Amino acid sequence: MSKEIKVERIREGTVIDHISSGQALNVLRILGITKEYPLTAVTVAMNVPSPKSGRKDIVKIEGRELKGDEVGKISLISPKATINIIRNRGVVEKRKVSLPDIIEGVINCANPNCITWFEDTHSKFRVERRDPIRLRCLFCERVMDQRAVVNQF
Amino acid sequence: MDADFRGRDIISIRDFNRGEIEFILDKALEMRQGHAPLLAGRILGLLFFEPSTRTRLSFEVAMKRLGGDVVGFSDSQLTSITKGESLSDTIKTVEAYTDIIVIRHSREGAARLAAEASKKPVINAGDGPNQHPTQTLLDLFTIRKEFGRLDVKVTLMGDLKYGRTVHSLAYALAMFDAEIDLVSPPGLEMPEEVITDLKAMGAEVSVSNRLDISKAQVLYVTRIQKERFPDPEEYAKVRGAYKLTLDSLKDARSDLIILHPLPRVQEIASEIDATKHAKYFDQVANGVPVRMAVLALVTGAIE
Numbered sequence: 190m191s192k193e194i195k196v197e198r199i200r201e202g203t204v205i206d207h208i209s210s211g212q213a214l215n216v217l218r219i220l221g222i223t224k225e226y227p228l229t230a231v232t233v234a235m236n237v238p239s240p241k242s243g244r245k246d247i248v249k250i251e252g253r254e255l256k257g258d259e260v261g262k263i264s265l266i267s268p269k270a271t272i273n274i275i276r277n278r279g280v281v282e283k284r285k286v287s288l289p290d291i292i293e294g295v296i297n298c299a300n301p302n303c304i305t306w307f308e309d310t311h312s313k314f315r316v317e318r319r320d321p322i323r324l325r326c327l328f329c330e331r332v333m334d335q336r337a338v339v340n341q342f
Numbered sequence: 343m344d345a346d347f348r349g350r351d352i353i354s355i356r357d358f359n360r361g362e363i364e365f366i367l368d369k370a371l372e373m374r375q376g377h378a379p380l381l382a383g384r385i386l387g388l389l390f391f392e393p394s395t396r397t398r399l400s401f402e403v404a405m406k407r408l409g410g411d412v413v414g415f416s417d418s419q420l421t422s423i424t425k426g427e428s429l430s431d432t433i434k435t436v437e438a439y440t441d442i443i444v445i446r447h448s449r450e451g452a453a454r455l456a457a458e459a460s461k462k463p464v465i466n467a468g469d470g471p472n473q474h475p476t477q478t479l480l481d482l483f484t485i486r487k488e489f490g491r492l493d494v495k496v497t498l499m500g501d502l503k504y505g506r507t508v509h510s511l512a513y514a515l516a517m518f519d520a521e522i523d524l525v526s527p528p529g530l531e532m533p534e535e536v537i538t539d540l541k542a543m544g545a546e547v548s549v550s551n552r553l554d555i556s557k558a559q560v561l562y563v564t565r566i567q568k569e570r571f572p573d574p575e576e577y578a579k580v581r582g583a584y585k586l587t588l589d590s591l592k593d594a595r596s597d598l599i600i601l602h603p604l605p606r607v608q609e610i611a612s613e614i615d616a617t618k619h620a621k622y623f624d625q626v627a628n629g630v631p632v633r634m635a636v637l638a639l640v641t642g643a644i645e
Contacts, residue, residue, distance in 0.1 A: 302470055304451035308429055310458075328451025329472055330354060332535045 199230065202251045204273040204280075205263065209320060210236055212266045213246035218342040219262045220250070229253065242269065261295045264288040265338050268319045290316055292324065299337040303329040348642035351457040352465045354473040355510040360517050367483050369635035369644060370628075377634060379409025380643040387440035388414030389432070389456075390467070391423070391447045396604060396626055397467045397477070401444050404633035408643070413440065430459040437462050442641060445469075463640035471506045477603055478510040480632040482518075484625040485560055488599050492518035495557055499525040500564035500584060500609060502532040507603045508564055509536055516545035523557065524549045527580040530570065553584075556593040561586075561619075563602045563609050587611045591619060601625050 208216055213233050217223075222231055230251035239245040246267075254274055255263075263270055264286035274282040292314045298305050305312045305328050314324040314333070321335040345365045355363075386405040390398050393416065402412050414436075415421055423432060429452060436443055437460045445456050446467040453466030453473070468474040486492055496515055498508045502524055512532070515522055522545055524532045531549065540547050555561065566584060571577035585608060586600070602610060602622040614620050638644040 298451075300450060302448075302450050304429070304447075304449040304455045304469075307449055308455055310430075310455060326451065328454045329449075329469075330356065331450070 197230075198278050199232075199249050199251045199275050200278050202249065202253050202275050203255055204275060205248045205250075205255075206245070206271045206273060207239070207242065207267070207269045208246035208248060208263075209267040209269065210242070210244035210246055213248050215266050215339050215342060216246070216248050216263055216270075218339075219266075220253075220255070220259055222250070258295060260286055261292075262342065265292070265296070265322050265324075266335065268322075288316060288319060291327070292316065296333075296338060296341050298326045298329060298331065299333050299340075300326065300329050300331040303331065305329075346645075347639035348645070349463055350640055351453075351463055352475050352636055352640065353453050353457055354466065355475045355478045355514050356473075358475075363479070363482065363514065363517070366479055366632070366635055366639065367486055369639060370479070370483050370632040371487075373631040373634040373638070374628075377408060380638050381405060381408035381410035381641060384410040384441040384641060384643075385439065386410055386412045386414075386637065387436040387443045388412055388416070389436060389443060389445045389447075390414065390416040391418040391445070391452075392468070393417075394446055394467065396629060397446065397474075400626075400629035401465075401467065401476075401633050401637075404630050404637055407630065408634055408638060410441075410637075414444075429455060433459040433464075436460075442637060465636060465640070468506065471504050471509075473510050474506050475510060476629070476633055476636055477507050478514050479636070480625065480629045481507070481511050481562070481601060481603070482514055483628050483632050484601060484621060485599075487624075487628070488621065489559065489597075493520055494559040495521045495523070496560040496562060497523040497525055497553065497555075497558040498532075498562045498564070499553055501530045501566045501570065502526040502564070503530045504567070504570065505564040508532070508562070511562065512536060512540055513543075516540045516543040516547075519545070521546045522548075523554075525551070525553045527551065527566065527584060530566065553590070555590060555598070556595065558598055559595060561594075561598060561600045563600065563606070565602075565605070565607055565609055581608065585609060585611065586614060588613050588617070591617065594619065 213235050232249040234247040236244045268288040270286045273280045294311045313327040317323045324333045345362045405412050433456045442463050444465045444467050445453050448470050450470040450472040453469045457464040502508050598619050599621040600619045
């Protein structure tokens with residue numbers, strides 16, 4: 190007999206699916222969901238078998254729709270994630286995150302001597318590898334790996 | 343090779359492919375053989391936010407040899423930057439007065455930012471520990487002049503962690519299939535990400551803490567800075583171990599050349615200067631034709 194844990198469908202909110210395996214907690218960090226977060230139902234599933242990618246993580250958040258910069262950050266650590274907007278228990282919108290070849294803003298350069306820290310300008314990175322992420326600052330040319338990216342969240 | 347350099351910024355050696363680099367080196371060779379006042383009536387803005395001897399002088403000489411003129415500063419303390427002016431605004435001001443801008447700055451990425459702010463071509467003369475592309479070009483020019491090619495065995499020795507010239511030189515050498523030996527004191531090794539890049543480009547790279555001079559055709563020595571060592575005793579030990587003397591040359595190949603971006607501080611004993619291996623003062627002289635070629639190309643004076 191299989192013992193499944195039933196996870197209730199959320200009524201209003203967001204389901205982030207196809208998160209790269211192991212990245213769910215970083216997604217929570219990006220969304221600022223910590224122990225101080227106002228009471229709301231958050232469901233986290235990790236290393237769930239997935240026909241597409243082998244293993245994946247899923248995060249469901251009741252009563253919250255994501256902002257553009259949050260989606261941008263999620264795309265950095267989970268380029269295949271999908272964002273499902275739920276209203277009245279149904280999916281009203283489903284979209285994939287997109288990770289462009291050049292990222293502007295979203296995160297800061299990890300190099301404290303990079304000119305972007307001293308001038309009124311956006312950070313800019315070229316995506317050199319997508320999963321796990323590897324970025325190169327278009328100003329100081331330093332590389333940021335996944336750990337350096339996640340450290341900012 | 344058909345390369346259009348008119349209006350182009352020279353910020354990082356990464357922006358250029360092998361064909362483009364060879365094209366610049368060919369033009370530099372032409373500049374050495376004689377030159378017309380190609381840049382008469384043009385003005386070069388030299389913005390040196392950080393001190394420099396060779397780079398600033400050689401850009402100035404290069405511009406003047408081509409009949410042009412220079413303006414600028416070599417001490418930002420005497421400018422409006424002390425009043426809090428942004429780099430972008432400074433660049434936009436200088437752009438209004440000049441035809442080309444050369445910038446040296448302590449912050450990495452400053453030259454790229456300047457290039458974004460300016461419609462006139464910007465040349466990076468060093469942005470902190472990041473890039474110094476005209477130094478790399480003159481290093482390559484010197485190697486090619488001596489060997490007629492660039493796929494040679496090169497040993498880079500010294501501070502490979504912080505030395506900006508060795509990062510971009512290693513990258514360029516990898517483009518030309520050179521064999522690269524990296525020799526540095528413990529703690530000053532080439533950053534792992536640079537080595538990863540070099541290997542990804544297909545370069546043969548080896549890493550060591552001890553120099554084996556017998557293999558090298560080019561020995562490129564860089565300065566080990568005292569301020570990198572918290573312990574003066576440690577510095578003294580390392581300085582001694584990485585000092586090149588006549589004795590260290592006894593197993594050298596007869597065609598070995600020794601290069602150094604200068605200034606040197608005891609890394610190469612002056613007794614070596616008189617040997618046929620010493621090419622660092624030729625190298626410094628090559629800065630002028632290389633920079634002439636770059637200036638003439640980005641202004642469209644030559645094609």
